Amino acid sequence: xxxxxxxxxxxxxxxxxxxxxxxxxxxxxxxxxxxxxxxxxxxxxxxxxxxxxxxxxxxxxxxxxxxxxxxxxxxxxxxxxxxxxxxxxxxxxxxxxxxxxxxxxxxxxxxxxxxxxxxxxxxxxxxxxxxxxxxxxxxxxxxxxxxxxxxxxxxxxxxxxxxxxxxxxxxxxxxxxxxxxxxxxxxxxxxxxxxxxxxxxxxxxxxxxxxxxxxxxxxxxxxxxxxxxxxxxxxxxxxxxxxxxxxxxxxxxxxxxxxxxxxxxxxxxxxxxxxxxxxxxxxxxxxxxxxxxxxxxxxxxxxxxxxxxxxxxxxxxxxxx
Amino acid sequence: xxxxxxxxxxxxxxxxxxxxxxxxxxxxxxxxxxxxxxxxxxxxxxxxxxxxxxxxxxxxxxxxxxxxxxxxxxxxxxxxxxxxxxxxxxxxxxxxxxxxxxxxxxxxxxxxxxxxxxxxxxxxxxxxxxxxxxxxxxxxxxxxxxxxxxxxxxxxxxxxxxxxxxxxxxxxxxxxxxxxxxxxxxxxxxxxxxxxxxxxxxxxxxxxxxxxxxxxxxxxxxxxxxxxxxxxxxxxxxxxxxxxxxxxxxxxxxxxxxxxxxxxxxxxxxxxxxxxxxxxxxxxxxxxxxxxxxxxxxxxxxxxxxxxxxxxxxxxxxxxxxxxxxxxxxxxxxxxxxxxxxxxxx
Numbered sequence: 001x002x003x004x005x006x007x008x009x010x011x012x013x014x015x016x017x018x019x020x021x022x023x024x025x026x027x028x029x030x031x032x033x034x035x036x037x038x039x040x041x042x043x044x045x046x047x048x049x050x051x052x053x054x055x056x057x058x059x060x061x062x063x064x065x066x067x068x069x070x071x072x073x074x075x076x077x078x079x080x081x082x083x084x085x086x087x088x089x090x091x092x093x094x095x096x097x098x099x100x101x102x103x104x105x106x107x108x109x110x111x112x113x114x115x116x117x118x119x120x121x122x123x124x125x126x127x128x129x130x131x132x133x134x135x136x137x138x139x140x141x142x143x144x145x146x147x148x149x150x151x152x153x154x155x156x157x158x159x160x161x162x163x164x165x166x167x168x169x170x171x172x173x174x175x176x177x178x179x180x181x182x183x184x185x186x187x188x189x190x191x192x193x194x195x196x197x198x199x200x201x202x203x204x205x206x207x208x209x210x211x212x213x214x215x216x217x218x219x220x221x222x223x224x225x226x227x228x229x230x231x232x233x234x235x236x237x238x239x240x241x242x243x244x245x246x247x248x249x250x251x252x253x254x255x256x257x258x259x260x261x262x263x264x265x266x267x268x269x270x271x272x273x274x275x276x277x278x279x280x281x282x283x284x285x286x287x288x289x290x291x292x293x294x295x296x297x298x299x300x301x302x303x304x305x306x307x308x309x310x311x312x313x314x315x316x317x318x319x320x321x
Numbered sequence: 322x323x324x325x326x327x328x329x330x331x332x333x334x335x336x337x338x339x340x341x342x343x344x345x346x347x348x349x350x351x352x353x354x355x356x357x358x359x360x361x362x363x364x365x366x367x368x369x370x371x372x373x374x375x376x377x378x379x380x381x382x383x384x385x386x387x388x389x390x391x392x393x394x395x396x397x398x399x400x401x402x403x404x405x406x407x408x409x410x411x412x413x414x415x416x417x418x419x420x421x422x423x424x425x426x427x428x429x430x431x432x433x434x435x436x437x438x439x440x441x442x443x444x445x446x447x448x449x450x451x452x453x454x455x456x457x458x459x460x461x462x463x464x465x466x467x468x469x470x471x472x473x474x475x476x477x478x479x480x481x482x483x484x485x486x487x488x489x490x491x492x493x494x495x496x497x498x499x500x501x502x503x504x505x506x507x508x509x510x511x512x513x514x515x516x517x518x519x520x521x522x523x524x525x526x527x528x529x530x531x532x533x534x535x536x537x538x539x540x541x542x543x544x545x546x547x548x549x550x551x552x553x554x555x556x557x558x559x560x561x562x563x564x565x566x567x568x569x570x571x572x573x574x575x576x577x578x579x580x581x582x583x584x585x586x587x588x589x590x591x592x593x594x595x596x597x598x599x600x601x602x603x604x605x606x607x608x609x610x611x612x613x614x615x616x617x618x619x620x621x622x623x624x625x626x627x628x629x630x631x632x633x634x635x636x637x638x639x640x641x642x643x644x645x646x647x648x649x650x651x652x653x654x655x656x657x658x659x660x661x662x663x664x665x666x667x
Contacts, residue, residue, distance in 0.1 A: 006539040036538055037417075037594035065595060102539050108597040110483050111407035134595075138410070218484045267535070275535065 040131030064133035114191030121198020228252035253307035285314010376426030412466030414593035475604030578611035624651035
């Protein structure tokens with residue numbers, strides 16, 4: 001399968017339930033060698049052989065970049081999602097041989113920052129686990145604000161408090177604790193960079209407030225891998241390969257293209273990296289764009305689509321694939 | 322069997338030469354009888370034995386002499402090596418890459434022993450045997466980038482990746498074709514390429530940047546670039562233009578074969594793992610016309626390429642002063658017969 005990265009043959013070395021929703025998975029190389037070094041914020045794409053189906057989901061690496069004997073990811077169970085997280089929770093046991101991609105970082109630290117201000121929501125904590133470990137090892141200046149639903153669902157909150165003490169602030173939804181965002185953003189020293197990872201609503205809120213308060217765009221970093229959304233089935237003609245395919249309601253367009261034996265490049269499978277950008281040759285219907293890659297103008301033009309997360313409803317769609 | 326390192330100079334008496342084996346391994350950059358820019362980037366994978374691609378970081382018979390020349394340049398002008406404060410981690414990435422690759426390709430000359438953070442580096446050609454703590458700059462005589470690039474052939478630019486662009490934020494540049502790190506430091510990809518003619522109109526830099534920002538760890542890429550240099554001078558920097566610029570007026574029909582050199586850059590691009598930066602080694606290979614034309618195919622092809630080169634490119638590459646003399650000299654070696662496909666000699 002063509003992708004932007006090299007593959008790693010790994011074995012699941014441990015599976016650790018963290019709380020009611022989140023389970024941590026540990027991977028080691030099958031040949032016993034060290035895994036590639038990575039930088040905080042990097043993700044890997046995990047290949048899941050689920051019966052006839054291959055699922056490819058990106059997960060942030062959450063271990064310390066200083067220790068490459070194993071990689072760790074944390075997966076939040078999504079009972080109404082398309083099944084990748086359920087597969088991980090139900091079928092992945094210690095000893096299982098899996099294939100993962102080399103690490104790719106689309107959410108890296110800006111090492112010029114005088115201070116790194118991090119805002120995490122829920123499972124969005126995972127890239128910050130690696131970034132804080134990296135910064136702490138280098139004596140970096142960071143502060144982490146972490147919002148979770150309840151204390152018991154505050155994945156790794158205790159660990160982070162233990163490691164970094166007052167540099168970590170916790171906010172619990174059930175206790176109606178809220179980040180005083182405007183105050184926080186208004187009181188940062190010059191040269192601070194802002195990082196946010198969490199639900200789309202949180203990312204948008206933080207980006208909007210930062211912009212309103214005059215933060216330069218290049219100091220605001222966010223990671224939001226959109227999971228492909230289910231939708232109505234639709235048919236697509238692939239002009240280059242001469243195939244007509246049907247995209248199932250639980251399938252992404254990219255997955256359907258791959259199932260037909262056509263392999264567009266990809267890195268993130270979440271509408272961020274831009275690798276699978278595809279030209280539209282003709283269409284009669286409407287697009288449901290879910291990516292963060294194309295500009296609004298490109299979305300309106302109807303001439304491009306990101307097949308990893310976006311869908312189509314209508315009579316006909318012809319793509320340059 | 323190790324490499325026999327030549328004793329030679331790249332200045333003053335210019336004793337630099339290629340051995341017959343090194344002539345045949347020269348990375349001749351023209352696969353056809355004409356030249357125009359293209360995004361000629363390909364995966365940087367190991368190539369045939371006996372070629373400059375036999376190892377991903379090439380060490381050749383000029384290694385020791387090039388490192389001596391670099392030390393001379395740095396003694397005169399320390400600003401040829403610069404690293405902005407946020408680039409130290411990338412410097413460690415580069416140190417690891419170059420030590421690993423050189424030890425892997427040339428175990429008779431280089432040895433790297435790693436015990437956690439305690440590393441021992443043995444460089445036999447330069448008589449170095451150092452033990453240091455990886456990540457602790459105080460345990461090395463220079464910063465990590467300067468330390469290892471004083472022991473590695475070629476220039477090195479380390480690019481920080483942010484805001485969808487690449488930034489020239491560190492480098493060791495002493496064997497350059499008329500550009501200056503001190504001038505370009507801190508610039509982004511479009512800024513430092515601004516002087517290049519024609520390529521902007523073709524949208525080449527937009528596509529090249531998109532490609533480079535997507536370079537992945539473990540999957541380096543490469544391209545060849547070329548120009549010409551009078552005398553085998555590695556350091557043709559703008560800072561030293563007064564030393565080498567006038568050389569271009571010294572070419573005569575009698576000395577073309579000895580003075581005019583084809584200068585080829587093997588440029589590669591690697592993702593750095595800890596810093597998420599990109600390192601861009603620019604490895605310079607020189608060959609004088611007398612050596613190059615020992616391969617008749619190269620003589621015929623080079624004649625046609627230089628003769629038909631668009632005027633803007635000839636000017637940008639600084640060929641104008643001696644182009645007609647060179648073309649006239651090469652024309653005598655071109656019988657008009659066809660040249661075979663590909664780069665290599667027949």
